Amino acid sequence: MAFEIKRIGIIGAGQMGNGIAHVCALAGYDVVLNDISPDRIRAGLATINGNMVRQVAKGLYDEDEKQRALSRISGADSYTGLDDADLVIEAAVEKEEVKRRIFSEVCPHLKPEAILATNTSSISITRLASTTDRPERFIGIHFMNPVPLMQLVELVRGIATEDETFDSSKEFVTRIGKTYAVSEDFPAFMVNRILLPMINEAIYTLYEGVGSVDAIDTAMRLGANHPMGPLQLADFIGLDTCLSIMQVLHEGLADSKYRPCPLLVKYVEAGWLGRKTQRGFYDYRGEKPVPTR
Numbered sequence: 001m002a003f004e005i006k007r008i009g010i011i012g013a014g015q016m017g018n019g020i021a022h023v024c025a026l027a028g029y030d031v032v033l034n035d036i037s038p039d040r041i042r043a044g045l046a047t048i049n050g051n052m053v054r055q056v057a058k059g060l061y062d063e064d065e066k067q068r069a070l071s072r073i074s075g076a077d078s079y080t081g082l083d084d085a086d087l088v089i090e091a092a093v094e095k096e097e098v099k100r101r102i103f104s105e106v107c108p109h110l111k112p113e114a115i116l117a118t119n120t121s122s123i124s125i126t127r128l129a130s131t132t133d134r135p136e137r138f139i140g141i142h143f144m145n146p147v148p149l150m151q152l153v154e155l156v157r158g159i160a161t162e163d164e165t166f167d168s169s170k171e172f173v174t175r176i177g178k179t180y181a182v183s184e185d186f187p188a189f190m191v192n193r194i195l196l197p198m199i200n201e202a203i204y205t206l207y208e209g210v211g212s213v214d215a216i217d218t219a220m221r222l223g224a225n226h227p228m229g230p231l232q233l234a235d236f237i238g239l240d241t242c243l244s245i246m247q248v249l250h251e252g253l254a255d256s257k258y259r260p261c262p263l264l265v266k267y268v269e270a271g272w273l274g275r276k277t278q279r280g281f282y283d284y285r286g287e288k289p290v291p292t293r
């Protein structure tokens, strides 16, 4: 038995939150997009508009459909805007204390029957659920980046997640045209458990001087047939997010093979977080990305 979802609240209007809003609005859901400031919400809405303009130019849908989708999205800089949402998806930064604070502040505003989901890349769903007033209506709905392009969504039940929450989430993922893969609640789930150690190893390869940024990315594109190199992908994901995931793997699985590369730590400490700050393993401030090492 699934619960009917009509209105969706999204917490965090960054690269994942605005992508989730984008696909939900195109699928006909009403969407409320929340972030810590009106500026961040405006930036998120501008990104959605720009991405939809590109999709219209590619002939994926027409201008009318784009306008209808955009009109379904509204911004809210406080949690009161989420009080009539049926499903709220948290897509704020990958820091457990931030997510815990968000859940404790948002829960009193939600309808008792609302489903609360997190887009966390790595943190335990069971542990996050226990900080809410509704562990049975809490679930991991893990989108891939960039959301409008990527087909997969991982669904992760916590120990208390009830069947109705799980069934409603499956129905939601199907309605937005994505495919789900069900993962058990283990650190970093499936995709990132496999992908991030590869990225971390690419950073070690750079750190140890085995190859340059360009050589490593070229090697993996042409030698392993990956659509983009691991360092380019790391910049795309966000180096802070990469580091958080490696820390969760390292602590959660207590295995030294997941030790984050010191060079990744250094880049994050420098504030070189990848594309979102214009600098990571590549410098994006000029016309073309330039390798930083």
Ligand SMILES: NC(=O)c1ccc[n+]([C@@H]2O[C@H](COP(=O)([O-])OP(=O)(O)OC[C@H]3O[C@@H](n4cnc5c(N)ncnc54)[C@H](O)[C@@H]3O)[C@@H](O)[C@H]2O)c1
Pocket (backbone or CB within 6 Å): 011, 012, 013, 014, 015, 016, 017, 034, 035, 036, 040, 091, 092, 093, 094, 095, 098, 102, 119, 120, 121, 122, 142, 143, 144, 145, 236, 237, 238, 241, 276
């Ligand atoms: N980047 C990826 O490739 C990727 C892929 C899948 C999942 N995720 C997960 O999605 C989440 C968001 O990642 P992102 O890449 O969009 O990060 P991001 O830095 O682009 O965006 C995060 C947004 O959250 C906002 N935020 C912070 N605290 C908030 C609060 N208290 N209330 C409301 N908004 C708040 C920030 O202002 C920012 O706009 C993380 O949990 C991340 O692990 C990321």
